[in-house]
Amino acid sequence: MPITDQIEILKAALGESSAPSSDFDLNPDVQMPAGRKLRPAGVLVAFQKGPNGLELVLTKRSSRLKHHPGQIAFPGGKVDEGDADVIAAALREADEEIGLNPSNVEVIGTLPCHETVTAFQVTPVLALVRDYFTPIPEPGEVDEVFSVPFEHVVDPARYSIQSRRWQGRRRHYFTAPFGPYYIWGATARMLRGLADRVTR
Template sequence: MTLADRLRARLADPVEGLLTGDLNGAAPMPEGGWRAAAVLIAVTERAEPGVLLTQRTGDLRTHAGQVAFPGGSIDPADGGPVAAALREAAEEIALPPQTATVVATLDRYHTVTGFEVVPVLATVPADLPLMPAPLEVDAIFEVPLTVLLDRANYQVGSRWHEGTERFYYELIFGERRIWGATAAMILNLARRLTWP
């Protein structure tokens, strides 16, 4: 059974209590509606699978320096979240779209910045010659899937946003802090998967 098959089998089980959005799950819908976005959760095909993440550059207009999945807005030409996630991964980390085996689209997540994000779960070959887009990505790194699936590795943090105390999950991996929407989407995946 392939890694993609194993992931699909685990995703078939219903799960309750998934995180739906920022601000304690109550991110308000923007006046013009949610902006559609997609991210790629790329799981590497190796004996101990990992997940590819990026460290964004420090001078971006939004989310500067944060850890994120490759991804961004869904363009009309994309035709949907899968194509958008693969296009963004190609642009941001030079991941060849044809190397990805799409497993599933996961639970939508709403951000306080007005995005409705569709995570796209896929498997990719290990050790691809990836390259960060210099204007967007400082680094590409891989976190073992077992680390991400272990709920004991998550903590709850909070900060105030426009008069509301915002609670979020975070995970520390070495010198990197994974938090906010990225950590929430990973935790939703962790709640869906029971790794053998």
């Protein structure tokens, strides 16, 4: 599929409606803490041009991090005091984490928020990388930067539901493995939301 068609598909997906998601979507028996305070965060769902079409840029988080060590994630993070909004936070974090300059990013919109078990309200910022860039992983936060083909990301058939024990109970979650990369949890849930919009 031509890249121009893939870009139009992403833009059209933004026009679809869907509810916010959370790490608890597949676990309705989990009781949310009363009066919980969610911290706003923004992640960059950035697609770049590859040899065979668009590719999604993802990271493997450092195993030394406090939150989600070693997991596959979007570049991004919590909103800091100096950030204008979640979009600014996502762009700043992508610059810091993988060396993606904000001037090289075209933001095309945002997807519904996602609540994580670590009490973040994450806004996925859908974007296009204007020109090729060489990722520079921030050693303290990112072990690796890699990309996943558009066709893998937007195909609901690539996603499955698995489970494991967490805090004394069985927790179910989405997965979308790609090669050696185990994409799961919040990242997979947000991508599954995008896939659902694309295939409507």
